[in-house]
Amino acid sequence: MNRITVAALGALALAGCAQPRAAGPDGAPLTVKIVAFNDFHGALETPGRAIDLQAADGSVVKVPAGGAAYFASAVKSLRAKAANSVVVAAGDLTSASPLVSSLFLDEPTVKALSMAGLEINAAGNHEFDRGAAELKRLQNGGCAKLTKTEPCQLEPFKGASYAYLAGNTIQADGTSLFPGTALRSFGSGRRKVTIGFIGLTTRLTGNYVDPAGIKGISFADEADTANKLAAELKAKGADAVVMLVHEGGYPARSDQPEKCDGLSGPIVDIAKRLTPAVDVIVSGHTHRAYICDYGVTDPAKPLLLTSAGNNGVMLTDIDLSFDPATKRVTAKHARQVIVQGDGVTSSAGPVKPSAAFPAFAADPAVAAHVARYAAAAEPRARRVVGRASAPILRDEHDDMKESPLGLLIADSQLAATRASGAQVALMNPGGVRASISAEGGQVTFGDIYTVQPFGNNLQVKEMSGAQLRAVLEQQFAKTDGTALLFPAGLSYSYDLSKPEGQRIIAPMVGGKPMRDDAVYRVTVNSFLGGGGDGFSTLKAGKDVAGGMLDLDALEAWFARGQVVDPPALGRVKDVTPR
Incomplete structure (x- = not known):
């Protein structure tokens, strides 16, 4: 079993990255909810296990977590509570996947996450496992056979409804294989604010994938690229900048996803070298979960740094508040939300939902979609x-x-x-x-x-x-x-x-x-x-x-x-x- 110790996780909030200020003359702050995750790895089905969580009273309980149908429901539940929201990811959503997804070139995962409302994803190293051309197909759709596996086995593939970003994937002509940035606006009129998103993969992607699939592509430094792109976003009118990067860190303890004590790893060096224009980093790659107020380490860079573990067992719920008059970020809050479903049957027996944490009903459309592919994969899987x-x-x-x-x-x-x-x-x-x-x-x-x-x-x-x-x-x-x-x-x-x-x-x-x-x-x-x-x-x-x-x-x-x-x-x- 995996153990994740969470003190009052459902109510956890991190604040202080920016002190709240009085609202300007245009009224109350405008808040944008960013629902973030990373390293989903095609985890469509509810895993046959549970994770151990520490409840508010200090007791450790087993919680059934994960599964695309519950994940989609959790995303939609969070968005329903906000007037302004966006769903983003920090890479490795596909590949290194279970058979129900991988057998079909991860097409069912792309569709499930599209159905869940994902809007922007920073491509991770595993998304290049089958080569750059196949990753382009996941974005654009189509049934061209670019690998040993047959595409479109059950239905035509329309491609992702979300955008892949990877601004540090540099081709031989100097251009980026995927766009590096995206802009999203929230509110209207004088209360409208704009958030710029940067998407990057780890600069070590070339070490992790087959060189034949990325021929002619190099992977630039994350911080250098982010600083350049952040300046471009600000010039285009971004009031805040959110960096989605498939690189991460290692907290001293892996059982406290709401903290980041003793954080080490590449993301620390990246954060040190970032421009203060970056307000939030959504990270991934290490499969660790954490929420960090980086301003405690460096007051000149009061950014929020997060990661949601892996396999869709949790989401990071981030709120950015803006003064609509000055367009400045006035507060940043984050909490981890466990994707608890109806229960699982593990090797140790059935695990029922825990009353200590909220549970989400399965999204019917996503559940039916997953069931269709699971049924197609089952004869091979059960052999x-x-x-x-x-x-x-x-x-x-x-x-x-x-x-x-x-x-x-x-x-x-x-x-x-x-x-x-x-x-x-x-x-x-x-x-x-x-x-x-x-x-x-x-x-x-x-x-x-x-x-x-x-x-x-x-x-x-x-x-x-x-x-x-x-x-x-x-x-x-x-x-x-x-x-x-x-x-x-x-x-x-x-x-x-x-x-x-x-x-x-x-x-x-x-x-x-x-x-x-x-x-x-x-x-x-x-x-x-x-x-x-x-x-x-x-x-x-x-x-x-x-x-x-x-x-x-x-x-x-x-x-x-x-x-x-x-x-x-x-x-x-x-x-x-x-």
Whole structure:
């Protein structure tokens, strides 16, 4: 279970980013509600789990959260309470999705979020997973086949009714692949105010997606781009600027989504370098939930910084108040709203709605839409591919720890390429998208598809021991954050107290000491093989063989006719002195 501790979440409000001032001669302040979210990842169906929340009385209760039909209802409920409102997102709404969405190229998610009223989305790195051309199709519609999967399987695809923004996606001619800004006006006459929106993806998007799909596109610095675009928006008459950016931070505690104590990560550096013209940052990417009054850190930049976690389990409800005479922002408030539905049936049994938090009825139209695609996906999703003795878990919070599922995937990929001489396999933690619950001991195609939805081919690379050592050393020296690769056929220790380049200790391949001058065959997925996740060292290997899809390799591992046990940890040992 995920635990999120929230003190009186339903009533939580953050204020103080700008002190309220008396209204001007035109009367009461004009307030605009911004309903924000991020990292939806095609989570159309209510997850078969609940999240733990701390209620106002201090007790911890289980709350069924998520699901597109309840999400749409929650959005509409918030908007119904405001005379002026807009719905925005900070990226990764599609891809890395469950089968019910991914099997159909995420077309059902685009339509569901359009039905929910989304207006503006800053494209995230995962939205480029299938390439820039396919992302353009999600915006504009149509049934052109641009990937291995057939589009428009159930109905013609009209495209998103919301606008994708990505002002730092720079093409070879210097123009941006997607627009960088949008303007929205609220109120009328002398009381009209205008908000400018900036949309950006993380500048590291190129590290996270297949280079072939973004050929000729570079990703500019977020703060530099935002400062330029904010000035342009102000020149066009924007009274406030809201930045939607698919980059985020890590609060010291992940169980307090209404706070941001000890916030670290790229969003902190971005905020430090932003122009004071930016009033609100809606962030994402890290899957953490937080609300920050950045003015406490830097009074010269009294901006509001938010993130709503992931998978549609919560929304951030933001209110901006304006003096209609001066057009200045006079107050900023935010609260997190849990998307609680009718209940779920989890592996631990049924979870009913909690009276401690508001519940939302399912939106009928969105529910019917999701049900149609779920019915179409069900025959494939329910097909049993094997059996497991226990749940096989990934680590959802620490990319520097082994996980049983990560090791199992590496094992499956090594087995699938043994015929090509593979001796080692390496799997990236970002490619492991969900745990396998193995309910009733069964593992279904839907389970493994949710784990590996990207459709990467396996590659066998020939590398010297010295080159393989450099790959392992890069785990601790990447500029975009550390990440432990899950190994098969390989074991070693590491000591982070040693100098860079000398941290890998006693690596063993096939039970024998790895030699720098020996040649090894190493299996990776095509994403990693192209330098994905910042592993530029993997590009040094010589491609010697291709392989099956990563998903097919995982299915073959479960189809061997034996009950699969979660692999034991310990292939990688941290021996850093404490």
